[in-house]
Amino acid sequence: MTRTSMPAAPRLSPLPSRRDLLHAGLGALAFAAASPIASAVFAQNKAQQKKDAAGKAAAAGFIDAHSHIWTPDTAKYPLAKGFKKEDMKPASFTPEELMRHAKPEGVSRVVLIQMSFYGFDNSYMLGAIQAHPQAYVGVAVIDENDTPAEKMRELKKLGVRGFRIRPGERKADAWLAGDGMAAMWKRGAEENLAMCCLIDAKFLPSVDRMCQKHPETPLVIDHFARIGVDGEIRETDLANLCQLAQHKRTSVKISAYYALGKKKSPYKDLVPMIRRLLDAFGPERLMWASDCPFQVQEGHTYKESIDLIKNLDVPEGDRQWLLRKTAEKVFFG
Numbered sequence: 001m002t003r004t005s006m007p008a009a010p011r012l013s014p015l016p017s018r019r020d021l022l023h024a025g026l027g028a029l030a031f032a033a034a035s036p037i038a039s040a041v042f043a044q045n046k047a048q049q050k051k052d053a054a055g056k057a058a059a060a061g062f063i064d065a066h067s068h069i070w071t072p073d074t075a076k077y078p079l080a081k082g083f084k085k086e087d088m089k090p091a092s093f094t095p096e097e098l099m100r101h102a103k104p105e106g107v108s109r110v111v112l113i114q115m116s117f118y119g120f121d122n123s124y125m126l127g128a129i130q131a132h133p134q135a136y137v138g139v140a141v142i143d144e145n146d147t148p149a150e151k152m153r154e155l156k157k158l159g160v161r162g163f164r165i166r167p168g169e170r171k172a173d174a175w176l177a178g179d180g181m182a183a184m185w186k187r188g189a190e191e192n193l194a195m196c197c198l199i200d201a202k203f204l205p206s207v208d209r210m211c212q213k214h215p216e217t218p219l220v221i222d223h224f225a226r227i228g229v230d231g232e233i234r235e236t237d238l239a240n241l242c243q244l245a246q247h248k249r250t251s252v253k254i255s256a257y258y259a260l261g262k263k264k265s266p267y268k269d270l271v272p273m274i275r276r277l278l279d280a281f282g283p284e285r286l287m288w289a290s291d292c293p294f295q296v297q298e299g300h301t302y303k304e305s306i307d308l309i310k311n312l313d314v315p316e317g318d319r320q321w322l323l324r325k326t327a328e329k330v331f332f333g
């Protein structure tokens with residue numbers, strides 16, 4: 001189109017009309033000053049715009065699928081029985097402290113994982129989600145013997161998308177056998193809430209059997225089922241983890257590099273394990289996570305963790321799944 005074919009620009013009158021003001025965004029202000037209702041609508045629109053913009057910005061970034069937060073304020077958020085302040089290392093790891101590590105690496109959303117110090121009291125995590133619903137969702141811990149299915153539904157309304165389960169002192173053939181676990185897995189399938197297993201590799205066959213009983217329950221395995229935690233990556237453990245790929249709703253967090261294999265940056269010794277999982281699960285069922293604050297202690301850094309995946313020799317589309325889309329699908333959907 002040539003310049004001469006463009007329609008002439010409308011001439012502005014010397015005194016702006018209300019329409020001009022509206023176009024300039026000033027009319028709303030003038031209008032708002034004149035009417036309390038309009039003022040409220042204007043404020044609401046502004047708030048919505050701000051929320052939309054925040055949502056868009058958050059959606060563009062990467063997702064850290066696993067980090068913990070806590071506060072030194074134990075008067076307001078008391079520790080569960082058996083925990084002391086000295087157990088909190090570092091003493092403080094608030095959402096602000098977490099995002100100071102995450103934001104510079106392009107991470108805009110985090111799946112918060114209820115910290116063991118707080119037992120079944122998820123309130124500190126829920127408060128963070130409530131304050132920043134665009135940035136956080138949660139994985140809660142509940143008592144499987146105290147109306148778990150009802151609690152799951154209530155917590156879902158507060159931004160919880162998964163539930164952390166772990167064997168504790170129980171044996172591999174016993175930890176998933178109770179009525180409470182059955183109720184949780186059933187409700188997980190009904191409400192699209194993930195069972196998030198913090199387990200060692202020896203528990204993988206028990207999880208496999210549970211998946212056969214509950215094929216529709218979303219399942220997330222934390223930290224490669226801790227394969228390599230003793231420094232050795234065993235073929236039998238890897239085979240058992242890959243066996244879970246047959247259950248279509250299962251995904252794995254490829255995370256906690258500071259704790260696995262050689263436990264040394266740049267963590268390249270973990271790449272063959274990641275490749276093995278890529279073959280078994282595909283990038284659409286693997287998600288990167290930091291496991292902060294533990295990833296940022298003793299000389300390890302957040303950047304070193306995410307860089308392993310940023311620099312991994314995979315197609316760019318696969319990387320997007322590992323760093324964002326899988327966690328988005330499982331936890332932010």
Ligand SMILES: [Zn+2]
Nearest residue numbers: 066068113291
């Ligand atoms: Zn963790």
